[in-house]
Amino acid sequence: MVAEIPRPWAARLLSAWEKRRASFNPLVTTGEGTARRIANEQLRANVAMLRPVNEALPLDASDTDLCNVAWDMAEKCRVKLLAIQAEQEHVPTAEFLDAVRAAIGVAVSPGGVDEFEQRARISAVCVSGGISPPEAARYEDQPAVRRMVAAHWWTGRLRKAHGKAKETAAINLGLVRRDRECYASSVSVLDRQWQNERNAATLAATIAKNIETEQEFTLAELAAKGPANAAIKRAELMTRINGFERIAIAAGHTGLFLTITCPSKMHRMKTQGARTVENGKWDGTTPDQAQKYLAKVWARIRASLARKQVSLYGFRIAEPQHDGTPHWHCLFFYEAKHDATVRATVRRYALAMDGDEPGAQEKRCDFKTMDPAKGTAAGYIAKYVAKNIDGYRLEKDLEGNDALETSARVEAWATRWRVRQFQQIGGPPVTVWRELRRVESVPSDAPDFVHAAHGAVNKIAVIEGRANASVAWDRYVAAQGGVSCGRNYRVRIAKAQSESIGRYGETGAPVIVGVEYFEVAKVRDAIGNWIDILPRTVTVESKRFTWEIMRPAASARAGYAARPVSGLDLGFKREHRAPWTCVNNCTGDGDGLQRAGGLRVENGGVLRGHGEWGHRRSGLEGEMCGEKDQGGTANATADDQTRGKAGNHGNHFAARGSRSNLTQ
Incomplete structure (x- = not known):
């Protein structure tokens, strides 16, 4: 009965079964049989709650x-x-x-x-x-x-x-709680750790060669230069939060730290003093369903405030409570005259469901006004940012757990339930900010807001008067039209239509090539007189390199050499091995064979597919199932491979210069 569930859970269930079975009065003749029956019934009830995806995939499946x-x-x-x-x-x-x-x-x-x-x-x-x-x-x-x-x-x-399914089973068993496995089950945390190790090994074993400079880097080295790096992600978030606070201080706006919590029926557990007990009101809501509820509540709050001409800007952070149920921390800035309206609107929609239950008025909505005399808003929210990323400069969380363990559990929780942890509210998008950092220079005759935006996102000493001057999110926001610009921000992403065909026969998504802006240019005659105006959209290309994915390092797979072995010739012709990355740069061996995403292709037909473990064949397309694919191909023909258009990337792809992040 417990053979197909994770071993820690099976051990816990069997231990509970043994306690129930042994709990009987030996003086009662039927006591032992009754205790055994009750123990069996409870065990069957507990196992019935652990529902796998399908019969072929039990909960303990690797x-x-x-x-x-x-x-x-x-x-x-x-x-x-x-x-x-x-x-x-x-x-x-x-x-x-x-x-x-x-x-x-x-x-x-x-x-x-x-x-x-x-x-x-x-x-x-x-x-x-x-x-x-x-x-x-x-x-x-x-x-x-x-x-x-x-x-x-x-x-x-x-x-x-x-x-x-695995995490839902852990919640049903009551394992995710403050005094057992906080935020996420230990099984899910371990699964996430193994996944991260597999991904890290893949990135470290795959080499990218810069065609222009002839430099070679591992994908791990390139990924460390982008937001995939936890330190860079945290620093960028704090830069943006600090920039919003600078804007608020300069404009005299009010800062509000808001916490919104789900109704009690969405919580698996509840606390009674120092004890954690099961919540009898729980209706079976899972964390992803609770997250959707909070998103809907916020959508109503935002729409209502927009109708009242109230503009908010700041950040929203989603994090789990001890039983895995999400709650939101929000740091908002707005005009002081709208303070009462904002608070009333938030309470109206946040308490629309079960707002009359005990404790709802005090606990479901919590407001804290930011006081510059007591500290900065960015400093106050920094602990929440660090807790949800890497535990930087934290010792313990609110539950008394080690900060590094907490960040690992929160990260596993977010990936397991597909929860977006950080979201910017108001202001221009960060995508343009990142793309402007890849633009070496803008035209000298570009509008002032273009120069201001480009200067704000790059480290330029003249901005703050020192050689290590930091980037300035507040100046970038001002150049884009202010915190209330909405979708009317000035500098935008420039995209070009992709000519690649994806593995499923769809045209690739447009690719980013730089930034663009609208201007009204003056048209002059031969002697320099202004004779007309010309509305136009100007595109400024960002700096990009062409990269070639090399074969993995020798240590990545046993018996898989990255370079040929010299001094040994047995007279055999070595067959090309199927690549285990998502990009294949083989051009065939002259006998009409081409390869596509780990497949041997002859005259446009698939001969054989190679999986990660090499013991399964694919169906029509034969993708490798052990990879984290970045847009490779699986249904390409030999002609497609020759042209280099078989996948979203093909043999070469454009990366993002020194700040490239080649992983998702």
Whole structure:
């Protein structure tokens, strides 16, 4: 009964079963049998709460087991697709197409009818496998079908579903609580640790070569130069928060630190003094559902304040309470005259659900006015930022746990439930800020706001009068039009249409090439007289390099050499091995064979796919299921590989200069 659940949980359940079984009065004849029956019933009830994604994927399944199930489900979908295509080998008559048009209300083509039927019938396999099929509003029929027959897509979906099922089981068992496993279960924390180690090993073993400078770096070295680095992420957040506070002080705005908590029925546990007990009101709400509730509450607050012409700016931080239920910390700045309106609006919507329950008025909404005489707002919120990233300069959290352990558990909680921890409220977007840092210079005749924005995001001594002058978020916001600019910010991201075709047959998303701005230029004649004006959008390209992904280092895989061995020639012709990264730079060995994302392709047909463990074959597309893909290919033909257009990246891709972050 407990064989297919994680061992720590099985041990806890069996220990509880043994205590119940042994708790009987030996003087009562039926006492032992009654105690055993009660223990068995409770054990069955506890195990019944631990529901896996599907029967083939128990809660104690490893990532290897999960990938194997993904291969099986993709193959099942592929076989079903072939059967459907065999049934569809006919030419639809005009009467048939007219009937379909009458049924759905739009004209259809014969191919469209076939793809619609394929999608509808294969989606049933996804539902039976415990995951949702591709969203109808997001994907067309043909890309949706290609996803459902791809092991790579199944792997990603199953990982999400399996992780949530495992953490939901831990919450149902009452393991996630202050006095046991705070914020997230230890099983999920360990899974996340292993995942991070696998990703780190992959990045460290993969080399990127700069084509222009001939320099080589590991992907780990390049990733450390971007927001994927916890220190850089924390510093950037604090820079932006401090910039907003500078704006508020200069404008005389009020600062408010707000905490919004979910209703008691969304909490698995409750505290009674120093004790933590089960909450009898809990309705089964999971942390991701509670996060959606908070997002909806905030959407109503924001919309109501916008109707009242109240502008907010600041940051929102989502973090878990001891039982995994999220709550929000918000630092907002606004005009002092709107203080009463802001507080009343927040209380109205935050307490709309169960606002009359005991303690709701005092605990569900907590307001703290920022007082510059007592300290800065950025300094007050810094501990929340550090707690949710890396525990920087913290010793203990509010629950008395070590800061480093807390940050690891919070990070595991956020990734397990797909919770966005930090969100900027108001002001211009940070994407333009980051892209401006890749722009070496702007045109000399550009408007003043362009020069101001470019100078604000780069370390220029003249801004603050010292050689290590910091970047200035407040000056960047002013150059973009202020904290209330909304979507009308001045400097924008410039994008170019991508020519690449993704693994599922879709055109790649537009790629960022720099920044752009609108200006009204003066047109002058040959002698310099102003004769007309010319409205135009000017694009300034950012500095980018072309990178080539090299083969992994020799230590990455046993028996996998990054460089050829010299001085040893046995007369054999060595076969190219399938790459285990998402980018393949092999050009074939002259016999007509090309490779695409770990596949051997001959005359456009797939011969064999190689998984991470090398013991499974793919379906139609044969993706490797053990990778964290960055846009490689799986359905490319030999001609596509020759042209370098098989995937979202192909053999070369543009990176972001010295501040590149090549991982998600």
